[in-house]
Amino acid sequence: MKSNFLTLLLAAAVSSGAFAAVCAAADEPAPAAKTEPAEAEKKSDAAAPAAAAAAGGAPMKPIDRVNATEKGKLKNPFDYKDPKIVEEGHKIYMGLSCNGCHGGGGGGGMCPPLTNETWVYGGDDDTLFRLIVLGSQELQKHGYARKGQEGVVGPMPPYKDLIDDEAKLWKAIVWIRSVWKGREEKKVW
Template sequence: MKSQFIRLLLAAALSVGAFVGAAGAADAPAPAEKSEPAAADKKADPAAAPEAAPSGEAAAAPAAGGAPMKPIDRVNSTEKGTLKNPYSSTDKAITDEGHKIYMGLSCNGCHGGGGGGGMCPPLTNETWVYGGDDDTLFRLITLGTQEYKKKYNATRTGTESVVGPMPPFGELIDDETKLWKAIAWIRTVWGGRAEKKVWQ
């Protein structure tokens, strides 16, 4: 009688354990089926090339996994001349955010709050000391004047009366999208002639 009672208790305990295990498994997500290759496999697979940017187009998309890179990482991993701003200077929400980023990084201390210049060249006229295309501005702001000149053997393509050097911001900005938005705002204050515009 006593052994029969112990067997019943043991059976009940096992049943409860099985029930709790099944209930817990119901809460856990089911393992993903392997119907498609993992994202990393897609990147390595040449057949997945349509996801990559076509040759000569912007390499400004966020890094794999959707996470944006630091500007310095983008510069170091992208061929010179291929960076394009993914944000439009006609999108007011983007440019308003870009102006806040510009002010928050104290760009106004050198270039003025409205981009009119100060210790450093104005952003409002058509003279770009090293070039005004997206790729050049992104790299110049990221690396600073000295490193930009050294890395790309760059020389001035334009002259200004104010020649203060650009400090490197690459390690200060944690997310490349912030820099692109600030550049989008900079485009809104530019007042040069249409034929001098070197970006879209």
């Protein structure tokens, strides 16, 4: 128990430092207001309701989506090959300080890499979404068990109070998919 506490404390310290650095870097003046939205912004705004509908209804907080959706039924509504979504997902990943534990490129650190074929609890959309929202301890209480083993396995903290929009989480997962370097036959999404 003491070891888990120290691991979480270290993760929080590293993540907080990384988050502060990201926030400081983002302290730039806002661009001047546009009178007419760009075409790409119109498409992105138009895609939001479609993404929510594809995810199972109106947009929700990730924890609400988890609670409202049967196990195994969550599916990412965003295209894994869309470079704009990948870029947005990386910004979200960095902004949530995921890099503090998993590395800026997803190659790992004090927690498992996101780039290899080993998914500790499974690599499908549903499992990954729930793992991030609930954290590893709560995920296990919902009937999930370890399927793989990594050399570095810290507990995943719950992000249910840190992510207010399920679309942000799905976009971060799109970025995670983009850095995965496993064999095609090992894909489960």
